[in-house]
Amino acid sequence: MAEERPLVLVTCTAPVNIAVIKYWGKRDNDLILPINSSLSVTLHQDQLKTTTTAAASRDFTEDRLWLNGEEADVGHPRVQACLREVRRLARKRRGGSAEDTAPLSLSYKIHIATENNFPTAAGLASSAAGYACLVSALARLYGVEGELSEVARRGSGSACRSMMGGFVQWQRGERLDGRDSLAHQVAPEMHWPELRVLILVVSGEKKQVGSTAGMQTSVDTSPLLKHRAEVVVPERLALMMRHIRERDFEGFGQLTMQDSNQFHATCLDTFPPIFYLNDLSRHIIALAHRFNTHHGHTKVAYTFDAGPNAVIFTLADTVAEFVEVVRHSFPPATNGDQFVRGLPVGVASLPEELLTAVVTEPVPGAVRYILHTKPGPGPQLVDDPSQHLLGADGLPRCRA
Numbered sequence: 001m002a003e004e005r006p007l008v009l010v011t012c013t014a015p016v017n018i019a020v021i022k023y024w025g026k027r028d029n030d031l032i033l034p035i036n037s038s039l040s041v042t043l044h045q046d047q048l049k050t051t052t053t054a055a056a057s058r059d060f061t062e063d064r065l066w067l068n069g070e071e072a073d074v075g076h077p078r079v080q081a082c083l084r085e086v087r088r089l090a091r092k093r094r095g096g097s098a099e100d101t102a103p104l105s106l107s108y109k110i111h112i113a114t115e116n117n118f119p120t121a122a123g124l125a126s127s128a129a130g131y132a133c134l135v136s137a138l139a140r141l142y143g144v145e146g147e148l149s150e151v152a153r154r155g156s157g158s159a160c161r162s163m164m165g166g167f168v169q170w171q172r173g174e175r176l177d178g179r180d181s182l183a184h185q186v187a188p189e190m191h192w193p194e195l196r197v198l199i200l201v202v203s204g205e206k207k208q209v210g211s212t213a214g215m216q217t218s219v220d221t222s223p224l225l226k227h228r229a230e231v232v233v234p235e236r237l238a239l240m241m242r243h244i245r246e247r248d249f250e251g252f253g254q255l256t257m258q259d260s261n262q263f264h265a266t267c268l269d270t271f272p273p274i275f276y277l278n279d280l281s282r283h284i285i286a287l288a289h290r291f292n293t294h295h296g297h298t299k300v301a302y303t304f305d306a307g308p309n310a311v312i313f314t315l316a317d318t319v320a321e322f323v324e325v326v327r328h329s330f331p332p333a334t335n336g337d338q339f340v341r342g343l344p345v346g347v348a349s350l351p352e353e354l355l356t357a358v359v360t361e362p363v364p365g366a367v368r369y370i371l372h373t374k375p376g377p378g379p380q381l382v383d384d385p386s387q388h389l390l391g392a393d394g395l396p397r398c399r400a
């Protein structure tokens, strides 16, 4: 059989997610077990996705990995943990027999190629989508089904939440072996059809302290983080689930902003302190609050992860007006026509009193572009063989 089909190829795509109750801190660094549960919204893959092709062949002499066309270290402990776990599940599924008689032997070496449909330079979190995609593709390759969030978690904590669409909770779990630290879907992506997401991609600024190192220092030094994990998050999680269930934007938006702010407060409480928010982030925060105050209720909600881009949640009927407010507040330096990307945005003209109340001190060029997206589904299998990132020789294809 192997003679006829020397190469088996599988391609999957996976989404980015953005947490509204943040994960920050591990109780086990190796198994990637968090100190608190978290909750996120999976973003639509039409705008942001990772694509991964995994191939196995008895002709391959070593495992290899390519990221955006460049060969990368397949020996990375987190990549290896995912590979090992998927193979373990495959072995279990095959009955654990010592004799490996399945058409695709678990001893074959594998090649993996992965690409993002968004520029890495944009600083958008890619490890969650990356590991969710890796695990999805490997699982398909080896015919493994069922609970895979536990495996994706071994790549990156937040990756377990990218294994499902819509609104997803990563349950902290109690067990030492992490078997109960899993992601669950709270509501599917169509649950809240009006919900929209605007990512404000900001200029300059490389990533300062990475999440993995940053959260470790926070666990070691921040008393606020301990209080957050033990007391604040359990209460907020229950509340957030209710807001989502009831599609209550006022409640959802306020809690999203508060939780982002508390996450950044724990960063400031870390010693030495970590600063992910900068002057521009604070500008965007103040702008959102002026906008909401002007309207008399929560129309937009910001959240920031371990980087400078702002993610704004809003409802479809507010998108055009808020985008116009951003355009006035951060007048695009160049490429004015490319300022808004992703889902179409309608035109809005801003009433004079809104402009006066909301747009103070414009900062030209500070926001590079806005990406308009919405909640979306979990990982997908790509059927079309022309989409494989690896060719018949098992090497990355040159794609037009």
Ligand code: DP6
Pocket: 018, 019, 021, 022, 023, 024, 032, 038, 127, 155, 156, 157, 158, 159, 211, 212, 213, 305, 306
């Ligand atoms: C601020 O999942 O990137 O985005 O588990 O060490 O890989 P590791 O960390 P990672 O941390 C994400 C932190 C966050 C909040 C969140 O997504 O919940």
